[in-house]
Amino acid sequence: MTKRQTxxxxxxxxxxxxxxxxxxxxxxxxxxxxxxxxGEITPAVIAGKHVWHRKNCINCHTLLGEGAYYAPDLTKIAxxxxxxxxxxxxxxxxKFYNETRDRRLMPNLHLTPGEIDEVIAFLSWVGxxxxxxxxxxxxxxxxxxxxxxxxxxxxxxxASDDPVAVGQALFRQTPPGCFACHSTAAGVNVVGPSLSGxxxxxAARVTAADYTGKATDAAGYIRESILLPNxxxxxxxxxxxxxVSLMPPxxxxxxxxxxxxxxxxxxxxxx
Amino acid sequence: xxxxxxxxxxxxxxxxxxxxGLQMVFGxxxxxxxLGPDPLMGLLPFDISKEIHTNVLIVWVLTGFMGATYxxxxxxxxxxxxxxxxxxxxxxxxxxxxxxAVVSYLFHWTEGNKLLEQPQPVKFAIVIVMLxxxxxxxxxxxxARRLTTTEGVLVAGLALAALLYLPALLTFDNYTLSIYYRWxxxxxxxxxxxEMIQGGLLAYLxxxxxxxxxxxxxKWLYVIVGLTFIAGILGTAHHYFWIGVPSYWLFIGGFFSAxxxxxxxxxxxxAYTAMRRSGLAHPNRLALHWTIGSAIFSALGAGxxxxxxxxxxxxxxxxxxxxxxxxxxxxxxxxxxxxxxxMITYAAPGLFGHDQESTESPAGVxxxxxxxxxxxxxxxxxxxxxxxxxxxxxILGLGYxxxxxxxxxxxxxxLGTGTLFTLGVALYLYDFFFLAPKxxxxxxAWPPAPEAQG
Numbered sequence: 001m002t003k004r005q006t007x008x009x010x011x012x013x014x015x016x017x018x019x020x021x022x023x024x025x026x027x028x029x030x031x032x033x034x035x036x037x038x039g040e041i042t043p044a045v046i047a048g049k050h051v052w053h054r055k056n057c058i059n060c061h062t063l064l065g066e067g068a069y070y071a072p073d074l075t076k077i078a079x080x081x082x083x084x085x086x087x088x089x090x091x092x093x094x095k096f097y098n099e100t101r102d103r104r105l106m107p108n109l110h111l112t113p114g115e116i117d118e119v120i121a122f123l124s125w126v127g128x129x130x131x132x133x134x135x136x137x138x139x140x141x142x143x144x145x146x147x148x149x150x151x152x153x154x155x156x157x158x159a160s161d162d163p164v165a166v167g168q169a170l171f172r173q174t175p176p177g178c179f180a181c182h183s184t185a186a187g188v189n190v191v192g193p194s195l196s197g198x199x200x201x202x203a204a205r206v207t208a209a210d211y212t213g214k215a216t217d218a219a220g221y222i223r224e225s226i227l228l229p230n231x232x233x234x235x236x237x238x239x240x241x242x243x244v245s246l247m248p249p250x251x252x253x254x255x256x257x258x259x260x261x262x263x264x265x266x267x268x269x270x271x
Numbered sequence: 272x273x274x275x276x277x278x279x280x281x282x283x284x285x286x287x288x289x290x291x292g293l294q295m296v297f298g299x300x301x302x303x304x305x306l307g308p309d310p311l312m313g314l315l316p317f318d319i320s321k322e323i324h325t326n327v328l329i330v331w332v333l334t335g336f337m338g339a340t341y342x343x344x345x346x347x348x349x350x351x352x353x354x355x356x357x358x359x360x361x362x363x364x365x366x367x368x369x370x371x372a373v374v375s376y377l378f379h380w381t382e383g384n385k386l387l388e389q390p391q392p393v394k395f396a397i398v399i400v401m402l403x404x405x406x407x408x409x410x411x412x413x414x415a416r417r418l419t420t421t422e423g424v425l426v427a428g429l430a431l432a433a434l435l436y437l438p439a440l441l442t443f444d445n446y447t448l449s450i451y452y453r454w455x456x457x458x459x460x461x462x463x464x465x466e467m468i469q470g471g472l473l474a475y476l477x478x479x480x481x482x483x484x485x486x487x488x489x490k491w492l493y494v495i496v497g498l499t500f501i502a503g504i505l506g507t508a509h510h511y512f513w514i515g516v517p518s519y520w521l522f523i524g525g526f527f528s529a530x531x532x533x534x535x536x537x538x539x540x541x542a543y544t545a546m547r548r549s550g551l552a553h554p555n556r557l558a559l560h561w562t563i564g565s566a567i568f569s570a571l572g573a574g575x576x577x578x579x580x581x582x583x584x585x586x587x588x589x590x591x592x593x594x595x596x597x598x599x600x601x602x603x604x605x606x607x608x609x610x611x612x613x614m615i616t617y618a619a620p621g622l623f624g625h626d627q628e629s630t631e632s633p634a635g636v637x638x639x640x641x642x643x644x645x646x647x648x649x650x651x652x653x654x655x656x657x658x659x660x661x662x663x664x665x666i667l668g669l670g671y672x673x674x675x676x677x678x679x680x681x682x683x684x685x686l687g688t689g690t691l692f693t694l695g696v697a698l699y700l701y702d703f704f705f706l707a708p709k710x711x712x713x714x715x716a717w718p719p720a721p722e723a724q725g
Binding site for chain 2: 001002003006007009010013014017018020021024025027028029031032035036038041046049052053054055056057058059060062063064065066067068069070071072073097099100102103104105107122125126129130131132134135136137138139140141142143144145183185188
């Protein structure tokens, strides 16, 4: 091989692969519209993207797995936690996490309510991008996808007296020990059904034709399911037998009314 | 120093090394925040310390590249530099732009786009500086009518680096598209044209340090940069895995990323064979260490550790974990930090007016080995953290916060080995700023004996 030949190898292969790359880029541009639902990029989504950049979110969090590794991935966060929770969290993160206990805390970014709604719109749009199904299983901020596997982690104590924060902590305390049977990750059903999206599920079930309980709204349905597990049975052969739910009874006695309210408030944020 | 104007490299190296020191400060700060709680959260939260850590790295490595080029081009083209004044002016503007970026981050002024956070005016200043630089180098070569392959590859790499910075000026409403083009700058820099720059500098150093035949070295240089681009251009696809682009990028990314170690392996073999022929005969043994170290560490960090997580079925689980930090640290250090330090170490005796005589100081040797050991340790600690995180958080489904709590011991290890590394950097700076200028050749060795001339 002479130097002239290796130079031709270098120039030729570089030109060839650059051309292939450019051709694929043109194709990607066309397919990206469907894959990212670009029709749904509303002014609010764009404004939310600006908030995302301006507040430097990417230098702690990852989005679509890209960014820094100091804080959780937010690709599916809007779907996982729903707008009411995120709105409340972003207004004051210290109400939900405690720096001494969790070692890390998101600084209060002092976002205006408008900015918060915009960033939620942006994150909701990101969550719907068709990205080959990543992440392969849900990435949770805290807790565990598999019930009972988070023993030894941060002690579940509420960071503030916000009902949602109290309810979230309560969910992982024993009693009532909800987390021992229920996960909050989508599709992870172990002993009891996953409570991911329970607020939406409850709202749908309460109006269903075969609903047998007395609740009239989603919160009422959740409350009823905790206190009277047999009032209406969750579909699935593993969750009830002979018309009796496998969920243990007796939470009427073991939960204070305020605790029950908090638990319902928390579960209502699982959209 | 064969040409007077090569001295321009000195202030570039000074700025580069001072920024290297600053990078360490923000690195240590950032890892400390992983241990939490963070008393500085209100003043200097993690996002800012990390942003400064990575941005200062890019700025100082580029400063080093520019200084190295100003050192190398007069020698290769056998002429004085076109304009010394322009080179100084360029450095001044570059430093102002760099410092402005860092200060603006401290005041939360950022574009919040990973690694390309520079505020828009700073971005324009960077483009202007690059143009000044390319003009100056281009005029030097044009006036001399002499362009060697080594400097051609180096300067082409720098020109392409400037060109590929332009996508960073674009903004898109679609987040997926903005990620898509962000990698044109970031990936095609570090796994494309910067590698070309590294190759050019490596060829120069190997020719000088081993006395290897230029024709042979330059012939293989073409092969190495050819391999770099075959793998590197379509290798961009490994950044397109889960961001909302068509699925064919998965296969392309997996396949071409698997080829990426070839170019680095090529560089390691290149360095090894050049050195095997001549042995470690050159008096500047430290420059030799940094040169060969760069070839080996980049093969390991960029080549092997990159390959470790670019296969789609692996990356699906490791994407966005500490595994990326493991690869990033060793790759950047091996490929770019070490090649710049090799150039500085090689040029230092000339810049201080005592050609390649008596250049090895205990401080310099310690600086080398402490950085080696520190970086190796950090990489291992990041790997342990990343494997733990992938298993607990991604596979078992444990929450992010609980996982971080459980892998905290590895962050402690990063802090420990990072401190060791920082000590090495401090020694390097001490050697360059305080010891090397005082090192004068012994009277008997001046003028150098003919056999000692490199």
